Amino acid sequence: MIKRSFFGLVKPKLQYEIIDDAQPEPVNINASEKIMLYIDQPYENKANSLLKIGDQVKNGQKIEVVKDADAYMLSSKSGQISNISSFVGFMEKKLTAVTIDIDDQANQLLDDSFKDVYKTPSMENAKDLLSGLPGKPDFDVFFHPDKPIKSIVVLGVDGDLLTTTNQWFIKNGIISVKTGIDLLRKITGIHDIILIVPQHLAQVAGSAGATVKTVDSEYPAAHPQLIIRHILADKNLGGNDIASNSGIAFFSAEAVSAIGAAYKTGQIPLDKIVTFISKDGNKQLVSVPIGTPLQDILSQLNESLNDGDRVIFGGPMTGVAVYSPDFPVMPDTDAIIIQDKSQVVERADVACINCGECVRVCPANIQINQLIRFLEAGQYEEAADQYDLFSCIECGFCSFVCESRIPVFQHIKLAKHTLESMNAAEENNA
Ligand code: SF4
Ligand code: SF4
Numbered sequence: 492m493i494k495r496s497f498f499g500l501v502k503p504k505l506q507y508e509i510i511d512d513a514q515p516e517p518v519n520i521n522a523s524e525k526i527m528l529y530i531d532q533p534y535e536n537k538a539n540s541l542l543k544i545g546d547q548v549k550n551g552q553k554i555e556v557v558k559d560a561d562a563y564m565l566s567s568k569s570g571q572i573s574n575i576s577s578f579v580g581f582m583e584k585k586l587t588a589v590t591i592d593i594d595d596q597a598n599q600l601l602d603d604s605f606k607d608v609y610k611t612p613s614m615e616n617a618k619d620l621l622s623g624l625p626g627k628p629d630f631d632v633f634f635h636p637d638k639p640i641k642s643i644v645v646l647g648v649d650g651d652l653l654t655t656t657n658q659w660f661i662k663n664g665i666i667s668v669k670t671g672i673d674l675l676r677k678i679t680g681i682h683d684i685i686l687i688v689p690q691h692l693a694q695v696a697g698s699a700g701a702t703v704k705t706v707d708s709e710y711p712a713a714h715p716q717l718i719i720r721h722i723l724a725d726k727n728l729g730g731n732d733i734a735s736n737s738g739i740a741f742f743s744a745e746a747v748s749a750i751g752a753a754y755k756t757g758q759i760p761l762d763k764i765v766t767f768i769s770k771d772g773n774k775q776l777v778s779v780p781i782g783t784p785l786q787d788i789l790s791q792l793n794e795s796l797n798d799g800d801r802v803i804f805g806g807p808m809t810g811v812a813v814y815s816p817d818f819p820v821m822p823d824t825d826a827i828i829i830q831d832k833s834q835v836v837e838r839a840d841v842a843c844i845n846c847g848e849c850v851r852v853c854p855a856n857i858q859i860n861q862l863i864r865f866l867e868a869g870q871y872e873e874a875a876d877q878y879d880l881f882s883c884i885e886c887g888f889c890s891f892v893c894e895s896r897i898p899v900f901q902h903i904k905l906a907k908h909t910l911e912s913m914n915a916a917e918e919n920n921a
Contacts, residue, residue: 503852503892504709504710505652505709505710505808505888505891506652506708506709506710507648507649507652507689507708507709507710507712507713508649508652508653508654508655508658508774509658509689509691509708510655510658510659510662510692514655514659514662514663514776515775515776516776517659517764517775517776517777517778518775518776518777518778518791518792519777519778519779520777520778520779520780520783520787520788520791520792521596521779521780521783521787521791522567522568522593522779522780522782522783522784522787523593523787523790524592524593525570525573525590525591525592525593525784526566526567526568526570526590526591526593526780526781526782526783526784526819527588527589527590527591527782527784527817527818527819528554528564528566528588528589528591528781528782528819529564529578529580529586529587529588529819529821530554530555530556530562530563530564530586530587530588530589531562531584531586532555532556532557532560532562532586532587533577533585533586533587534556534575534576534577534578534585534586534587534588535577535585536557539557540556540557540575541555541556541557541558542554542555542556542572542575542587542589543572543575544572544573544574544575545571545572546571546572547569547570547571547600548566548569548570548571548572548591548602549566549569549600549601549602550566550567550568550569550599550600550601550602550761551565551566551567551601551602551604551605551758551759551761552565552566552569552602552604553565553602553604553619553620553623554566554589556587561622561631563622563623564589564623564781564782564822565620565623565624565759565761565781566591566602566761566782567761567762567780567781567782567783568591568593568594568599568780568782569593569594569598569599569600569601570591570592570593570594571591571592571594572589572590572591572592573590573591573592574588574589574590575587575588575589575590576588581811582904582905582908591782601758604620605620605621605753605757605758605759606757606758608620609753609754609756609757610757612674612677612678612754613678614630614633614634614678614679617630617678617750618630618631618633618634620759621749621750621753621759623761623781623822624746624749624750624753624759624760624761624822625745625746625749625760625761625762625763625764625781625822626742626743626744626745626746626747626748626749626822626823627743627746627821627822627823628742628743628746628747628749628750629740629741629742632740633679633740638738639738640679640681640738640739640740641681641683641738641739642681642683642684642685642723642738642739642740643675643679643681643683643684643685643739643740643741643742644684644685644686644687644715644718644723644739644740644741644742645668645672645684645685645686645687645699645701645742645743645744645747646687646713646715646718646741646742646743646744647660647661647668647686647687647688647689647692647696647744648687648688648689648706648713649713649806649825650713650714650806650809650825651805651806651807651808651809651810651825651826652710652806652807652808653766653768653774653806653807653826653828654766654806654825654826655766655774655776656743656745656764656765656766656776656825656826657743657744657745657825658688658689658692658744659764659776660744660745660747660748660764661686661688661692661695661696661699661744662692662695664744664748665695665696665698665699667748667751667752667755668686668699668744668747668748668751669698669699669700669751670748670751670752670754670755671746671747671748671749671750671751671752672684672686672699672700672701672747672751673700673751674750674751674754675742675747675750679740683702684700684701684702685701685702685703685704685723686699686701686702686703686704686744687704687705687706687713687718687722688703688704688705688706689705689706689708690705690708693705704722704723706718706722710808710886710888711808711854711884711886711888714854714884714886715741716884717854717884719737719739723739745763745764761780761781762778762779762780762781763778763779763780763781763820763821763822763824764776764777764778765777765778765779765788765820765824765825765826765827766825766826766827767788767792767826767827767829768826768827768828768829769792769794769829770794770800770829770830770831770834775792777792779820780820781819781820781821781822782819782820783819783820784816784817784818784819785802785813785815785816785817785818785819785820785827786816786817788820788827789816789829794829796816796829797832798832799832799835800829800830800831800832800835801829801830801832801835802814802816802818802827802828802829802830803826803827803828803830804818804821804824804826804827805824805825805826806825806826806828807828808886808887808888808891809885809886809887809900810826810828836896837896841895841896841897842895843860843863843864843895843897844894844895845860846860846894846895847860848892848893848894849863849888849889849892849893849899851892852888852889852891852892853888853889854884854886854888855879855882855883855884856882857878857879857880857882857883858878858879859889859899861877861878862874862878862879862880862903863897863899863902865877865878866899866902866903866905866906867902871906871909871910872910874906875906875910880903880906880907880910881907883903883907885900885903885904887900889903
């Protein structure tokens with residue numbers, strides 16, 4: 492729900508979606524013929540690749556391009572690899588796209604790798620076999636001795652507007668969230684686990700075996716960096732320190748639930764809960780195997796996609812447009828929005844009118860009206876040095892309010908990505 496201010500001096504308010512008692516069970520969607528897995532690893536040296544066209548894969552099998560790479564995916568179906576190719580993702584990220592033609596749904600073969608280790612839970616086997624779970628748990632953060640993790644925060648809130656995935660797990664799956672929290676405590680040795688929920692879910696969250704804290708319903712209060720700043724301020728974490736340097740590891744409630752289910756049963760859950768928003772604005776939760784192409788979701792929900800319509804993976808503030816009905820559900824796809832051509836607001840190529848709306852809403856207090864001039868001129872280093880580019884928490888609020896419809900947020904992401912790539916290249920050369 493959006494409440495616009497009456498007077499320009501008051502910032503507009505955006506409220507997170509609240510899950511209510513009438514929320515039905517997610518609709519089950521199945522992958523019809525194939526799944527597609529995008530692995531965060533370039534497909535450059537084909538001779539060295541572990542993957543070959545024609546390889547058989549099993550349900551739950553780890554799919555990695557090169558041996559012992561950190562990046563891998565888990566196949567949500569058994570079948571045969573029919574294609575492997577390079578794919579350029581968002582911000583020109585080089586990925587490997589693996590297509591798997593699905594075996595007969597009735598004859599799914601299960602991979603045994605996790606079955607062999609699930610009775611002895613450890614950080615090592617979690618990192619090695621569970622990083623591709625729904626919710627994309629990040630176990631790597633526990634393997635940096637120079638940045639020790641002292642607390643774990645479980646997000647029972649959703650990161651963007653309109654999405655309700657994590658709330659759904661708190662409301663309907665608190666027992667498996669508790670199992671996951673117990674497991675995380677056991678394998679990390681960390682006792683300080685905090686569960687962040689909206690106010691209306693505080694009572695049910697109380698049975699999860701963690702310290703419960705509530706977050707405001709106003710966007711972007713549930714952003715990890717704002718949680719650190721406003722809710723965990725008593726932890727003495729060094730003010731506005733970014734999440735990765737704060738000694739805190741963040742996990743979504745969905746990921747924690749999946750960790751719990753995996754270690755409890757020995758079977759890896761690979762169905763993702765996604766908020767699907769159709770052209771008419773209808774919202775529903777769907778449960779869909781990771782890797783399922785968008786087209787399968789559209790056809791099973793009777794949603795059409797016509798020329799000029801827009802598909803957004805992610806929420807309305809931070810999601811990205813995708814341009815193919817083959818694009819698959821990823822471990823962190825929390826929402827899919829279909830916009831009719833008539834609803835699409837085109838970004839404009841016009842100058843900033845210095846209205847200050849973006850500055851009023853920015854939770855990082857960035858002088859965006861000044862910053863945007865450097866970004867549009869491609870002067871990224873000056874933008875970082877003089878206008879705090881890297882303080883941006885990527886909430887997308889500035890783009891939403893921009894009177895000139897400038898894609899401010901996208902400019903910021905591109906600038907950060909470009910500078911980070913340049914720094915990484917310099918470090919490699921050195
Ligand atoms: S996305 Fe825009 S509004 Fe949000 S923190 Fe960054 S600059 Fe500020
Ligand atoms: S970038 Fe957009 S919102 Fe910000 S001052 Fe300029 S016109 Fe206004």
